[in-house]
Amino acid sequence: MNKKMIVMAVLAATIIGGGTCAVLAGHGPDGEFGGPPPGMEMGPGGFEGRMAKILKLTETQQSQIKAVFETERDLGKPLLDKMHESRKQLMSCVEATVFDEAAVRIIANEQAVTEAELIVSRTRVQNKINGLLTQEQRELLKNLRPEGR
Numbered sequence: 001m002n003k004k005m006i007v008m009a010v011l012a013a014t015i016i017g018g019g020t021c022a023v024l025a026g027h028g029p030d031g032e033f034g035g036p037p038p039g040m041e042m043g044p045g046g047f048e049g050r051m052a053k054i055l056k057l058t059e060t061q062q063s064q065i066k067a068v069f070e071t072e073r074d075l076g077k078p079l080l081d082k083m084h085e086s087r088k089q090l091m092s093c094v095e096a097t098v099f100d101e102a103a104v105r106i107i108a109n110e111q112a113v114t115e116a117e118l119i120v121s122r123t124r125v126q127n128k129i130n131g132l133l134t135q136e137q138r139e140l141l142k143n144l145r146p147e148g149r
Helices: 002-017 021-025 046-055 059-095 101-132 135-144
Strands: none
Touching: 046 059, 046 135, 059 101
16 A cells, blocks of 8 residues: 555656646636645645655755746646636637537647647656656656556
8 A cells, every 4th residue: 555655646746747637627716727636735844845855855945846847837837727717718618509620629639749749848857857867766757557557
């Protein structure tokens, strides 16, 4: 059970680090995108604190990782905004009385390009963080990931 929680925390780090996709993709209280559902918010030091403890990160590593997250979050925000807007456009197509396949294909292709950029962003974050870890920490992180990932 404990290993399962650790694996979930690592997976959450991956998502959060890549432009905070998990945070911004969740539904807010008004039903719009923009935050986790009620009751799922994390308190101060929630995820980062647990990962710092599990990986035994130094203060320097923690501040460097925080800087990586903040930089990538700033770079990824326009992509997340674009994805949010395209989801709204797609929902308009769903709710329309006449199906416009061409419009749906255009939106889907735009989403694919944006998703590719978000994947690059998440991978860049993971790579930068990996470079800040010691070999021992990298091995620990690798062992926390589920098989096949």
